[in-house]
Amino acid sequence: MAGAPMMTQQTLQAAKIAVNGVTKTFTLGRERFVALDNVSLSIAENEFVTVVGPSGCGKSTLLNILAGLEEPSGGSALVDGVPVSGPGPDRGVIFQQYALFPWLSVRKNVEFGLKIAGVPARERRERADYFIEVVGLTEFADALPKALSGGMRQRCAIARAYAVNPAILLMDEPFGALDALTRVKLQEQLLAAWDREKRTVLFITHDVDEAVFLANRVIVMAARPGRIFDVIEVDLPYPRTEQVRLSPEFAAMRNRVWNAVYHQ
Incomplete structure (x- = not known):
């Protein structure tokens, strides 16, 4: 073509x-x-x-x-x-490099874009926890990225992209x-x-x-x-x-x- x-x-x-x-x-x-x-x-x-x-x-x-x-x-x-x-x-963009903030927990990483957008704390927490559950990281919501495997870090990055509700994911x-x-x-x-x-x-x-x-x-x-x-x-x-x-x-x-x- x-x-x-x-x-x-x-x-x-x-x-x-x-x-x-x-x-x-x-x-x-x-x-x-x-x-x-x-x-x-x-x-x-x-x-x-x-x-x-x-x-x-x-x-x-x-x-x-x-x-x-x-x-x-x-x-x-x-x-x-x-x-x-x-x-x-x-448009949410996910690269091969995880680009997580190492000093923030999984939940705080997923909440980050929502916080920048001015979403209230309670709603941030609910939306972050929902998408953390979607990618199977509920047990690790309070863990820092250094405690995660490579696959878990990428799942966290995917949850973060989903949380801000983009219509399009570019991966x-x-x-x-x-x-x-x-x-x-x-x-x-x-x-x-x-x-x-x-x-x-x-x-x-x-x-x-x-x-x-x-x-x-x-x-x-x-x-x-x-x-x-x-x-x-x-x-x-x-x-x-x-x-x-x-x-x-x-x-x-x-x-x-x-x-x-x-x-x-």
């Missing part, structure tokens, strides 16, 4: 996230580097979309543009039909530094939270199995320059259980995505 056509105005307005002909270039010394080239993508409300591709294909650049951390060199990125002009409370390889078993468990917990809370999710990953297990659709990107190579519908039932992961249908879908990523 390289060189995807520009979207119609109707599509742009209907989509929760709309990326329309986005190009992003960087200058490195005397060299001009094209990170994204004419990328167009539409994501519906409450859809879970994963983006997979080789290093240097512009996955993180695309996410940063949607987060308002980068500006496109050309084209447009819209949320609810409105151009992205910077970070906003409608850049949030499980990339974790061991395989922890990663699988967090994938299942993330889907359980998504099913319960319903957010629009854009999830960046290098892992094909992860991309297939989580998504309604997998966006396969190609590098040099970064562009959309294929969009693959994942016709697997939710909830995504271990039984689904071990099924022939999952294996076939994984192989299809793998071939798209590695045989471009």
